Amino acid sequence: MKSFTYERPSTPAEAAAAVARNGQAKFIAGGTNLLDLMKLQIETPRHLVDVNGLGLDAVEPTDDGGLRIGALVRNTDLAAHPRVRRDYGVLARALLAGASGQLRNKATTAGNLLQRTRCPYFYDTAQACNKRQPGSGCSALDGVSRQLAVIGGSAACIATHPGDMAVAMRVLDATVETVDDAGAARKIPIAAFHRLPGDDPSRDTNLKPGELITAVTLPKPVPGTHIYRKVRDRASYAYALVSVAAILGKDGSGHVAFGGVAHKPWRVEAAEADLPQGARAVTQKVFADAEPTHENAYKLKLAERTLGAALNQARA
């Protein structure tokens, strides 16, 4: 690990300014992903700004009947929160499907949104990776791509967003709240928060340098059965091959987002009107522009079947 200086500011604007003025600085909250990457020298910050002293750890009702989740609320606490369990089951289920108990105790809401891909070529510093080292190429394109993106990728990158929580937040139409180094607040719809790789896979999100997430807000609850189905290589503590976050009525109508298939949670709202007709009608539209590799084409059928299982669950 490269050596680094460390500070623990006491206000969000102070924290944002500390990162904005130092191009080699990073925020650290739970640290469960960042320290993993620092040990491998995939991330090499020379200054860490510890945000754990900022508060930002409350879950509060909003005036319009929704919920405001502080950036530093731990994954365990968010999944266990009575309002989340009652009104946003898809979010509780997604959180509980992710990582391990130890990691959820540390991992934060904001940090979960910012976790980096687990593409094996991103993690292997001997391989070409445009996300890790811009311009070096992408070893995944002709490599082992079984777990990688089937849609929204580019000639530069086919990494996936690895998280579960963000997929649920996408189907819930969450909003990410931030503050910048000048103290200015901004609200980013979750759909516009994560980027597609395009020709600059090094950037996972549309955050500006030093912009600090302060909260995630959820609109008022959407009625229906809240479902998060995750298909993975083992029963627990593994990343999704495909996941489905859905809020569905008895007739199958509702909303759905997919995880494990793209560089960001994947949702095509225009396809949701077809939900009562069954999974196939929806996934044909959602994945119409898919460009899978030979190794990961199975994800298209898997996405259809996983959505089918969610529809069966909602209709039962």
Place this chain on the structure above:
Amino acid sequence: MVGATAPAASERTDAPILAQVTFTVNGQRRDLELDTRTSLLDAAREHLHLTGSKKGCDHGQCGACTMIVDGRRINACLTLAIMHQGAEIITIEGLGQPDHLHPMQAAFVRHDGYQCGYCTPGQICSGVAVLAEIKAGIPSHVTADLEAAPQVTEAEIRERMSGNICRCGAYSNIVEAMTEVAGARA
């Protein structure tokens, strides 16, 4: 604001940058001056000579380093010691000692919940915390009803312990030990 400052040449030489931290480990106050890079696990093992917590993968995948920090189990390998100013840390040494075992340690012995023993300190710290989490009503991936209180079942224990790997495969005996401590039947 607290902070650590760099020697002038650190940008080029990668010289260690030191910071102070004070926390409580197993009830005892500890004041340390550490390289900012020091994980909580390395602070315990290398600086405090508490070698019960093990370094397996050092990447949060195996759980051998599990400690209970401010009442919660965490991977001590994936957190910096200097981030724990004022924290209350419990390691396997603080749970019990050979002459006064914690009930979970005694149950692991009784049920043969290990073979080589390398993962055992992490398994036991995790096991103690898992029963507390169930008691506190925290749901898991296998909890059928999110709004009901979770129960101590084999499925709940297995899911909640998935962050602790045992390469010897003592899992079924670990489940028995935890079940006994919880006062429930497997």
